[in-house]
Each structure stands twice: as C-alpha cells, then as structure tokens.
Amino acid sequence: MRRLMSGDVSGIDPEQLSRLSGMQIDPAMLQAVMNQLQGAFNGSQEGVDWSLAERQALHIANQDGLGVTTGQKTDLDQAFTLAGLWLGEATTISDLPRPPRVVTRGAWVSATLPVWQELAEPVATSIADALTTALGQQAPDDMQDMIAGAGRLMRTVGGSLFATQLGHVVGRLSTEVVGGGDVGIPVMPDGDAAILPQNFADFGRDLEIPDDQLALYLAxxxxxxxRLFRHARWLRLHVISQVRDFAHGIRVDTDALEELATRFDPSQPDELRGALESGALLPERSEEQTAALTRLENLLATIEGWVDVVTEDATSRLPSAARIAEAVRRRRAVGGPAEQALGSLVGLELRPRRMREAAALWRAVTDAVGVDGRDALWDYPDLMPTSDDIDDPAALVARLTAASRGEAAPADAMDDALAQLLAEEASGGRDAGTDGSASGTDGSASGTDGDGSATGADGDDDAAPGDQRPV
Known part of the structure; x- marks a missing residue:
C-alpha cells in the first residue's frame, strides 16, 4: 500500500492484488488502472483515460470468439443489394457512397466508441468533480493542503471508474444491437450502414419468420x-447538439455518493456497479433537462417515423414485413437491458416515444405531396417537421399542398401574429407623422403651409403641379 500510494507500482502483481481485495476484476484491467494511478501521481495524465472503456468493451464483445462467416457475409451482402434497389423506388434520397458493412461485435465497439465517449464525458467529468469536492468537504482543516494535492488523483480515480463502467455497458450493448441505427443516433463513422450477424439470429429467434425476409427488412x-443522415448532413450535428444540451445539465448527487462511500465494501464491487448503472448517483432532472430531453425525443421520433414509412413502402413485397415492423417498433420503444443500463449511466434514454405519431405524419405528407415533396423537407433544418406538426399533421399538409399548387399557404397562428405586429408598426408610423416633425405641417419641409395650401420647397404657393422639386 505504501508503494502504491507513493506512485511506485513497479513489481506489484495485479493478479495477487485482485485476489487479496476480493474484487473479481480482470488483472490486465487492474494493471491499466494502476498505471493510470501512477500517471496521476506523476502528473503525466489529464482527464479521463477512455482507453479503459475500449479495453473493457472489447473484452466483453469478443468473449464468444465468433467472427463473421463467409456464408453470413454473402447472405447479408445480397440482402443489402436488393434493399438498395427497393429503396430507390421508395425515396429520392440517393444511395451511400460506400457499400454497407457486415461487422463483428468487436468491430462495432471500436467504430462507435467515440460517440459513446462524447455522450458520457459530461457525466464522467461531474463524477470526478463530485469526488474531489466531497473529499475536500470531509477532510479536517489541517489536511486541506494535502487534499488539495490529491485532487488530481481523485479526478483520475473517478474518471477511470466511470470509463471502465461505460466500457462494460457498451460491451454488453454490442451483444444486443443488430445494426448501426438501432439506437436512433448515428453511431457509425461517416454515416456507414452496418449489420451484426452475431446478433441477427437472436433478434429473429422468437418471431418464426424466414431469415431471408428478416435480413431484407433489417437491411x-x-x-x-x-441514407437519411448522409443526405441531411446537418442532421447528425443537430442530434448531437440536442444530446449535449441535455448532458451539460447533468450533476452528480453528492449526498448519494457520500452515502455509498460510507458503506462501500471493496469485496462487494457489484454494489458500486449497481449504483452507477441504476442512475442512483444522478439526481432528478431539472426543468431545462426535461425540456431538452423532450426536444430530443421529438427529433428522434421524426427521424424514426420517416425511416419507418420509407421501409414500409420499400418492403411491401415481403409477406412478413408488417410483423417485423411491429417487432422493431416494440424493440425501439422498450430497448434491451444494456440500452437501459446506458440510459441510467449517462442519465439519457434515447427513446422515440412518439414514433407512431411521427410515422402517421410522414404517411399523410407522402399521400398529399408524394415522395419528392416529402423527402425535400430534409433539405434544410427549418423545413423539417416540428413537434407541433406531429400533433397536427393537417396544418403541415395544408401548407405543403398549397405550395405544390403555387398558392399562398393558409395563414397559421404565427402568420396572424406577424400580420398584427406589422399592422401595429404601420399604425404607429402614421401616428408619429401627425405631430408636425415628420409630416411638415409647419410648411418648412413637406410642402404645406399652416393653412394646408400647397407650397413649394421655398414656401412659394405657386409651384406648378408637375414641378418636382427636392424635398
């Protein structure tokens, strides 16, 4: 312990230390944590070491040792090819520049971890700050100088703890997701499409649907x-910014953290893991966070609703398409165990709660203005349907149909308010012109004298009607 606290971890056997502490931690992972602690003592590391998350996630993702067989890749490549042809009939949004990928769980972890890191970083920072604050508040006055020097260490410990737990959750998530778009946000780099064949069989096990139909629908x-995220290049940043708006308001409940610390048993690390995964360290959402979460849910529902309608039209030839679609909707509405754990860990549930209503909106728009008019709404951010449009699709449909006929769109509440504002401004301008300062009732500038008779600019009252003099 003396050597560990002095920063000298050379010669310490992580496997022996793990056995002595009773914590069932991978010795390689413990060695990495010890190295990071030594770096914190030496002042060579700043922030969270996210490589811990990647190691833990890959450790879980690669446990089964299975890869992608040649048969699986061939079948899914053929499904993607046919799916691309069908989509060409259902949407005007163009194909991807790169072919879709058939990836292993480990490859999915490596590709998507930067996005999970971006989502989790505000929480990791909050936990590290809370640990440092709690330590400073509880230490006696004569130890404050020493505690101040240990701030870097506590931030490293808190960040390492959270990074390891995030890796655990992402690793479990890799055993559940079927494709890159399963969680609603663009987690694959460069907008790539991907399917994980290792999880494909688990998804369709209880559906009693032929694998070829299932593969075609999911592809x-x-x-x-x-395609949607590649076409609307602004959309990814829009989604991530909504997530950031929520995440920046996250704070750790220091009272819950202190209570956990008083009864924490190192031989029972599952209690700490359970506290992190259950969200017990995150207090109730603020009003600002609730509003940000509502905006995000509406945005995700709008995206998922469009995908739902386009997929339905493209797979109309599949006999089991309706059954698969319902299974996908339920899966997105509930989420798997790892997805729920991720929501508790970062305080954010990526649920499109109004997906059915959003799908009804897109169906109404498609019926009214066709595929071209529908897909054009993704060209610019200000054209995209809002939450009010999900509530009342008729108003959006009326505006779009009027525009398609070259007519003025029916006035809505905003139009009425703007017209009233302009009318008030115009009325105020006319009123301002009756005091003589602008209208020139004194005859000095406007061309009228005091009794209202016409005058010239120099005050003469014999100006010819066609004589246009500068005023």
Missing part, C-alpha cells in the same frame, strides 16, 4: 437510416 431499414 432496408439500416440503409434508409444511413
């Missing part, structure tokens, strides 16, 4: 999702 949905 079509994955391509539609990836």
């Amino acid at each position: 079509t949905r994955e391509l539609a999702h990836a």
